[in-house]
Amino acid sequence: MRRVVAMLMIMAASAPRCAAFSSSFLSYERRGSQAFKMLSRQSTRSFSVSMSGTSQGRASAAVAQSKEKSTGKKEKLDLKPPKGTRDFYPEDMRMRNWLFGHWKDVARLHGFEEYDAPVLESEELYIRKAGEEVTQQLYNFEDKGERRVSLRPEMTPSLARMVMARGKSLTLPVKWFSIPQCWRYERMTRGRRREHYQWNMDIWGVPGIEAEAELLSAIVTFFKRVGITSQDVGIKVNSRAVLSEVLTAMGVPADKFAATCVLVDKLEKVKLDDIRGEMQELGLTDEIITKLVATLSIKDLDALEQTLGNGSKALAQLKQLMEYAEAYGFRDWLIFDASVVRGLAYYTGVVFEGFDRKGELRAICGGGRYDELLATFGGEPLPAVGFGFGDAVIAELLKDRNLLPNFDNNKVDVVVFPLSPSVYASAAAVSGVVRSKSISSDLVLEDKKMKWAFKHAERLGASHLVIIGEDEIAKGIVQVKNLAKGEQVEVEVSKVSDFIAEQLASS
């Protein structure tokens, strides 16, 4: 897993075939500045969008119209994908499949089942009043039936809808995962992506901290599989119950809590004085604000105990979580940090956030407990906890650490090459037989030279080249060249698939 193909990564940077791979997944501007990191930190669960170079997204709003000119020839189409979106060429797709494959494997190892929901949802699913960025940046519009709809900015509301729809018939606990594409629309920013894919894992029906521990286990298991260590990445952990206990003790009403958390989250990117007015509008006095800010600065559980007292439920849960992390073997990944509250209104308990220890990247993943979300949709509350893990920052981190495999080549087992059009039908038949043994076979569809066929086989990373000419057909054989060993042997047509299957099995 940790095998690094550093040489090939360096080559990839200059190879034209790899241009799109670099631009769509990896060529985000590196930003070490705290200011930038803060900009999008709070919204990882909702949208951990990466900066992308302008090379892929459209830089200009002008859309070339394909109107016929007076010459009768069409104007050339704008060849870029829509602003802020990506094409996935095969080399990009190999990277995506590799990443998604790890996510899916880890989720399944933890006993989670995959689900999906429409990328387009009713807008009402996302309308919340707490002033979150996620609701301000909806990619929403009115459809032709005058319904307000939106491309989903996050998966949790769809999941909540699905869980609620099943109601009592759902066997608890629910452990589900998905890798949805999520969207947002920002008017002003340049070159920022408007879509990303986001690994989601959620547990419904478990009130205890065991659910949080299990989700953190999945996240750490993923990091370890791809070669990332606890020296590279940490996970900040907190509980909104900490703030809730402090605010409740100072008489702040419960219905101000979500909006307070959304404001507190903004302290990552703005100064306290910039939002003091908004805090006062929520009814927070200067005394409360001072206490709040003091609480946020706490970085260890002993200090937290001094603030909350040893009867605090929030403290007990966090201590228990750390004990479980020790048992699972990932205690070294966790850091208590009372300033982490996350930017989504619906979190109620433990929240967490993966970050790179060098401090160069935005949040890698984030999540938390949201026991009251169904209630806000008019249902009975049901304990729930989940996380979102975007595809952009992790790609950047993996590239930084040289942990990406080589995605340059398609992997095909065999190239089948007819020496002339007269034997094409026989070559097709051989390809069919080879494929019936689950051996992938690229059949050369045109009349090509031998030299081309060898180069082609090399480009596809094929292990064998099957050469078919008129002489061979007359004798009922084909030539099979083992490209790694350089050996070429004659094999009876009826035995070619078994022959190659054996060679592949033994290599």
Added chain:
Amino acid sequence: MRRVVAMLMIMAASAPRCAAFSSSFLSYERRGSQAFKMLSRQSTRSFSVSMSGTSQGRASAAVAQSKEKSTGKKEKLDLKPPKGTRDFYPEDMRMRNWLFGHWKDVARLHGFEEYDAPVLESEELYIRKAGEEVTQQLYNFEDKGERRVSLRPEMTPSLARMVMARGKSLTLPVKWFSIPQCWRYERMTRGRRREHYQWNMDIWGVPGIEAEAELLSAIVTFFKRVGITSQDVGIKVNSRAVLSEVLTAMGVPADKFAATCVLVDKLEKVKLDDIRGEMQELGLTDEIITKLVATLSIKDLDALEQTLGNGSKALAQLKQLMEYAEAYGFRDWLIFDASVVRGLAYYTGVVFEGFDRKGELRAICGGGRYDELLATFGGEPLPAVGFGFGDAVIAELLKDRNLLPNFDNNKVDVVVFPLSPSVYASAAAVSGVVRSKSISSDLVLEDKKMKWAFKHAERLGASHLVIIGEDEIAKGIVQVKNLAKGEQVEVEVSKVSDFIAEQLASS
């Protein structure tokens, strides 16, 4: 592959857990009438959408608003996905992954590479003047930046854009596949789906009929893998070059050809007299129309030779295709039918369409050659051929023929069950170790009874239940129950993962 779980399918029809599976994938109204079959036949490449029951899509346009009532309690959210769309619960997702898995395997066996493009594209990509249904039913809108965009109705234009963007740097031939979700918007129809997933395979850069033969090989390979035979399904084959030769001989200008084909395709659902006026507007005389209709009725290649003469290139290609099909071993799947022209404007050569031989379902898949598409985008023409294969009709066919596996249960290897909260940390540690051997492990997160744990393990299809109590921890062991054999043994904690791995390997 052909193993049918008929009993379980019958059970599934009544089990509540399977309701969504049935409704989202399979519970389309069965329509034997030719009239209905014709309705959507022409658009399979663009959108082989199925009829869905109204149980899943929203039947009413009214969207329940989640406004707070005077009681302070929220009105309940509308729990259905948006009209015409589907949720994928885990049992639906298992079906989808099974189907997509076959599609991906078949594409890879043929040496094809996966790609993807944004679901949202610039509307101009789909604006064509030939009067196709696909452009009339765009799910398009204006975004906040006043750009005209559309959810993609089909994948080919995105692919063309991507191929064109790479230009000369692309190594030909290109053999790419994708399984995009495609969208359409119809105002009037009830209960018809607005999205489907569509397997696409395309070959660029190969002018010869070898490319068509290779794509048909992929389609037939898929059918065979899932147990469908040439008695169940046939593939009608024709070439637009047949019509082109006839029309050119009668003096019809080339620029009327695409629109003529789109009109001819409508003859599947309307009478000739209903479109005679439109044909006349295109400049087709009654003499030409009569000749056209006579040509469309031809059902064998000998008769075609009498119409086109033995110098016809279209005829020679179709004959060659049939010979290749013989060599591949799927000649029995193909039927020449001059009335098949497909509904997309851009096809120029061979076209084909998979159909069920009982005549009960709409087209299963469809495709053809489109050598001029890049030219319509202002680029240099590049030979291309491809097909689209939707997820709806095939699901219906597989259900009809009892060819679907049982998707009821998640498959987990092991359930790890702590007998009390006091041993939870140990259970978490055991789960972690088991997972590190790539054995999937569902950890019981709550304090449950033994009876519940057994039922839970059964529901998950687990092969082993690992039971951990205080006595066991004191002795450094766990209880491992092999659920198939009913045997329970004590295993040292340090050996549990190896023990289960061995049992799984030998079962």
